[in-house]
Structure formats: structure tokens, C-alpha cells
Amino acid sequence: MTTSEQAARGKRSNNEGTSPRLRKDGTYQANYVAGYQPSGKPIRKSVYGATKAACAAKLKIALQHVSGGTASLAKSPRLIEWLDHYLDVVAPNGDVQPRTINAYRSKIDNYVRTQGISGKRLDKLTPTDIDALYADARNSRQRHRAGQPAAEPLAPSIIQGLHRVLRRALNVAVNRGVLARNPVLRVEVSAKTVFEPQVYTTEEIRTMLAVALDMDDGARWVLNLMLGLRQGEALGLAWSDIDFETSRIKISRELYTLPWNHGCTQQGSGVPSCGFNAAWRCPERHSGGYFTGGRPRARPATVACPCRRSWPGR
Structure with missing residues (x-):
């Protein structure tokens, strides 16, 4: 012009x-x-x-x-502020399982919190920003403890999980009027690797059953072979879940663990006042340990299974 x-x-x-x-x-x-x-x-x-x-x-x-006079004068929150709000307030009040929230938090802490994008305001985020974030995460290495073999490239499933939590958190921001449009929806990530289940031969199953019959907790492994239960589902079963009259088992909960959190105060340097870096060693630790919770909704509520009260040889 x-x-x-x-x-x-x-x-x-x-x-x-x-x-x-x-x-x-x-x-x-x-x-x-x-x-x-x-x-x-x-x-x-x-x-x-x-x-x-x-x-x-x-x-x-x-x-x-x-x-x-109805315009919102508040500034758009920064990405990390909104993600913390989502993990601390929104997700626990919704249908997100505690261990899923913990997995989300781990991904945010490892791949978002220390990046420059964490301080960017939501209304300034672009798909290009998200692409760059994924590229940085993809090029990073998984952490390994001292003495373990060299780290391997980050698994694609980690990027998929990061994409999932960002998409979910920013969708909530859109639904609540905090963000006009979710930039994550315009970013593509590689598809999940096709799962190829391991199929046991008849002879292998007979061998495993023979070993299970000599174990005190053999019933747990037999159930896995018969029903294909997840480990948490098998360990979360109670006697009240088994109906011996109708030969049906109710799968209503899972056993899982959550990491401990420090209950002591943090010093100026960020070091816990208890003197231990590991939260499980803190005398005032909280929120960790073993828990039982609802099963994933996609799993059947009850399954048919031959049941009897006695265990062979016991």
C-alpha cells in the first residue's frame, strides 16, 4: 500500500x-x-x-x-500453568485414573516443563510450536540408572502419550473458553505400532500349568492363561469377585502402585528438608503405595470361568 x-x-x-x-x-x-x-x-x-x-x-x-463491557481482560495462561491446573484440579475431578494422571505428569515434567514452550501463553501456541516440542522429545534419550547400558532413542509410544495429554488438556481449555482453538489437533504423530500377541503352543501351556500346580499362587497364573487378565486385574481379585455357583468371575478392580511424594518442606535450593532425594524415604511421605481402583471401562464386567474351591494337592 x-x-x-x-x-x-x-x-x-x-x-x-x-x-x-x-x-x-x-x-x-x-x-x-x-x-x-x-x-x-x-x-x-x-x-x-x-x-x-x-x-x-x-x-x-x-x-x-x-x-x-463483556470482554475478558485476563491474560491467557502460560502452557505450563494450564497443564498444572489440568493435572491438579481438572483431571482428578473427572474420570481420569490416578495412575494415568501420574503418567501424564511424568511426561509433562520430562518433556515440557524445562522447554521454552512451557512459558508460552495458550493463545500464542501454534502447531509449529508443538511440532518442535515433539522433535526435541523424539531426539532426547531415555534416562537410565548408573551402571545400565547406554540409553536407546525415545520410544514412539512416549511421543504418542505426550500428544494425548496435551490434546486432552487443551481441549478442556477450548471447552472452557480459555483457548479459541486447540493447535495440537492440527499436528500428526506416527501411528501406534501394531501389537503382535505371543501365542503359546499347546505344549507350552501344559508345561506352564504343570509348574503352576506346584506354586502357592498358582491359581493366579492359571487365571491369566485362561482369561488373559492384565497383571493388575489378577492381583486385584478378591474372594467376593468369584461366584462358585455360576462359575463366573467379576473383574471390577485393579491393583496398582503410585509413587510417594515428599511431605516435608522444600529448602531454598529445592532440596527436601528430610535430607533424602527419594520421596519414599521421607518420614512424612504421602500419597504413595498400593491402591485398588476401577478397571478400564472397555473390559467386560464378568467372565465365565470354571471355578472350584479346592486347589489340586492342597
Whole structure:
């Protein structure tokens, strides 16, 4: 646009916002003043659209909120602030299992919290930011304890899990009006590796059954062979789950573990006051240990299984 054209058009005022401009990622952005701080400094916000017309339409709606006094003046939370809020408040109040929350938290601590993207505000996140985050995580190495073999490249399943928690947390932000659009939905990750189950031969099963009959906890392994139970499901069974009259077993819970958390105060250097780095050694540890919880909803509630009260040879 030439100088003469700009002069003819005139400068847009603060209550009009800026004209939509094309961004590097192909979307359009327009800025506007949502209000003013007590110091008089303007509070500037932005709207985005896939097309120039869509961006202009969003700008019009935003300016209507400003003129009507209903515009939100709060700044968009930073990514790590929202993820912590999701893990500490939202997920526990929903249908997310405690151990799943713990797995989510581990991925966020290992691959997001120390990265620059963690301090970026939600309304500034782009698919390119997410791509870069995954690339950094993919190129990192899994941690191994001292004395163990050299670390191998990060497993694809870790990236898939990271993608899952980010997608879920930012979907909540969209549903609650904190974020206009979830950038994670526009990022693709490699598909899961096809699972190939190990199929035992008849002779192998006979050998395992023979060994199980001589074990005090042999029934647990026989159940696994017969029903294909997960380890947590087998260990979470109680006598009340078995109906000997109808030969049916109710699978309603799982046994699982959660790591301990420090209950002592943290010193200025971040070192626990108890003197132990490992939380399980803290005298005031809490929230860890063995727990039983509901089974995944996809599993059947009850299964048929030949049952008897006596164990061979006992």
C-alpha cells in the first residue's frame, strides 16, 4: 500500500482494531485493545482465522464485547500453568485414573516443563510450536540408572502419550473458553505400532500349568492363561469377585502402585528438608503405595470361568 493510499484510507483507531494480516503459518491475525490497565497501559489482544474474512468476523465479535463491557481482560495462561491446573484440579475431578494422571505428569515434567514452550501463553501456541516440542522429545534419550547400558532413542509410544495429554488438556481449555482453538489437533504423530500377541503352543501351556500346580499362587497364573487378565486385574481379585455357583468371575478392580511424594518442606535450593532425594524415604511421605481402583471401562464386567474351591494337592 502506497503512502497516498494510506493517507486516503486514514489510520484505524484503537476501537477498530488492526486489519487482518497474513501469518507465516497461513492463518490471519488481527489485534485490538480490550481495555486499559490502572496505569493507563492498553491491554492488547489478538484474534485468528483460517481466512481473512474469518479473522475479520472474529475481530468484529471481539470489538462488540469490548464496547459492551463483556470482554475478558485476563491474560491467557502460560502452557505450563494450564497443564498444572489440568493435572491438579481438572483431571482428578473427572474420570481420569490416578495412575494415568501420574503418567501424564511424568511426561509433562520430562518433556515440557524445562522447554521454552512451557512459558508460552495458550493463545500464542501454534502447531509449529508443538511440532518442535515433539522433535526435541523424539531426539532426547531415555534416562537410565548408573551402571545400565547406554540409553536407546525415545520410544514412539512416549511421543504418542505426550500428544494425548496435551490434546486432552487443551481441549478442556477450548471447552472452557480459555483457548479459541486447540493447535495440537492440527499436528500428526506416527501411528501406534501394531501389537503382535505371543501365542503359546499347546505344549507350552501344559508345561506352564504343570509348574503352576506346584506354586502357592498358582491359581493366579492359571487365571491369566485362561482369561488373559492384565497383571493388575489378577492381583486385584478378591474372594467376593468369584461366584462358585455360576462359575463366573467379576473383574471390577485393579491393583496398582503410585509413587510417594515428599511431605516435608522444600529448602531454598529445592532440596527436601528430610535430607533424602527419594520421596519414599521421607518420614512424612504421602500419597504413595498400593491402591485398588476401577478397571478400564472397555473390559467386560464378568467372565465365565470354571471355578472350584479346592486347589489340586492342597
